Amino acid sequence: EIQLQESGPGLVKPSQSLSLTCSVTGYTITSGYDWSWIRKFPGNKMEWMGYISYSGSTNYNPSLKSRISITRDTSKNQFFLQLNSVTTEDTATYYCARTYYYYDGTYYLNWFAYWGQGTLVTVSS
């Protein structure tokens, strides 16, 4: 069974960096698919932040491009989120997720198939 678990500080001060870890069990992150960070704001808006692929390439939401970095430690089967220069607007529940995708020339399927439980990060002084 594939499981993802987020961890990291629950409180970050404004202007500092937010760092989270996603630990994966039941699947090796270099075996396939994309590994994403998604956040849900108070008020329920959800935002896809970016992913690191099984090969190590990254794709970020342009709204965050200057502040975000997603990296990985393949020896620990973990991937990481770093978000710099945070403000109170970055207060959210952060989720890590693995996609499933498939393309056969006709059908293109892509969804967030496995999710972590989420971790609340509050940005406050």
Place this chain on the structure above:
Amino acid sequence: DIQMTQTPSSMPASLGERVTISCRASQGISNYLNWYQQKPDGTIKPLIYYTSNLQSGVPSRFSGSGSGTDYSLTISSLEPEDFAMYYCQQYDSSPWTFGGGTKLELK
């Protein structure tokens, strides 16, 4: 970015009732539309992929439809475990974007 407008934002409903949640994209998304359910404990699971395909294990009372810019999720007869948040999500173009969510509440 493609904007996803989901309506209503909240919906009081009764057990056994049929409900429909709508999702409108700011441009055509070629049926590249998924639905997710978030339970009160925060867990999120995929419900429907590519507009109308049920994920494994999802009850048949759930269905999805739509085309172009307009999509919908229907629950034919509400069960107690269906009271949750629901989100649509497009994957036609990056960045993937979500609707604002619909909270299904017990009337």
